[in-house]
Amino acid sequence: MAYEKGQYRLLALDLDGTLLNDRSEISDTNAEWVRHAVRAGVTVCVSTGRGFPSALPYAEQLGLDTPMITVNGGEIWTKPHSLHRRTLLDAEKVMKLHALAEKYDIWFWGYTTESIYNKERWTGDTISSKWLKFGYYTEDVPILDAILAEIRTWDGLEISNSSPYNIEINAAGVSKATALMEVCRMLGYDMSEVVAVGDSLNDIAAIRASGLGVAMGNAQDEVKAAADVITDTENEHGVAKVIQNYVLRT
Template sequence: MKQYRLLALDLDGTLLNDRSEISETNAQWVRHAVEAGVTVCVSTGRGFQGALPIVEQLGLDSPMITVNGGEIWTKPHSLHRQTLLDVEKVMKLHALAERHPDVWFWAYSTEGIYNKEKWAGDATAFRWLKFGYYTEDVPVLNEILREIRDWEGLEISNSSPYNIEINPVGVSKATALMELCRMKGFDMSEVVSVGDSLNDIAAIRASGLGVAMGNAQDEVKLAANAVTATNQEDGVAQVIRNYVLRT
């Protein structure tokens, strides 16, 4: 029977419930996985500062994937690789956001996060990792998506049905996991990836076992080998129990 050595967990909508909390059941089963020798890797669209409190709460000292693979960490505070988004692209994405005054936007730089309320004065002075848009006006979101799909050099995904996330082309949780496997001496067939959104699809498809949350977007469920319970029902704990540890 296949032994899985690396468990890659998305945060929002996956490990975290709708209040952005880790349930005690999920935390307990993550600890069981670590005790069994499984490398548990947080794999998130969040930046490092947003992901770190979760990692610390779980007591993990393992690799991290942040900003959808834009940053790979060998362990917390130990950066292995950073892939930057071209500043000219960021300025163009920002100009597009400004044409849609009702749309929320944000961008991760290596120094921190900037958004509609607090934008970087001179974008060229920063090193950028990811740009995003959010609106529940789906026709407007689709209009933005149609436009940026024609631009070169972008990797486009989402972390909710109401947002668009943009990284440099070729950057994804999947490519980051492949790099982590190379570093750790694992094969991708030994990886379990769990997620709920389009930014998880590449990793779910590339891993030995790809699992969609019960609350995942339909496209994610179609890409997965299995579907677990929702993030409100300790779906991650079920994955660990049923597939990783098989208890």
């Protein structure tokens, strides 16, 4: 059966909890429907909190040669390996964020343009590194809330999450939404022609800014409240359902 694209020209897909199931795999059903969308002329854009190296294999698996948004919009790629724009997180702020993680003795990580560091392996030279994102993880919610309350009083940070138990920090103004706007400018699309699909707080701005904002069935409640529609969960091929129901027509 041949499919045609409808009113939407760009499909922006989060990875974890969205395109990927809980085993971090793209289901055969999701992969099949993404390929249907690509063949119909829809631009499929990976839009993730992951860094480029860990996002790339999924784009390659789907055969995508289209723009990518990584580290929550800290990097925008015109296509895999072709960097369009990078927005760095101030190194002195990373030092403060790191000190806070040490104070509470919880898991943390940071992405530079060169590597990923974490509690088990931290750089010896924070100031000289080019930082993209910093994150905290703990299932001790009162500690997470205390950190959130503290860093919300600081300037120059964009704060989100990719799970209920983490906090993700980029430079102020960096989000999947602003990155999607830049991708649309590059391609000559309007944001009204975008479908954005996601499950976490780092997806909310993009879901609100797009022509159709879709929350996964497994999404956080705030994300569901912000979305136009809710699809099935990541283990029920929710992305495939979005493509079938809203992106393509026969």
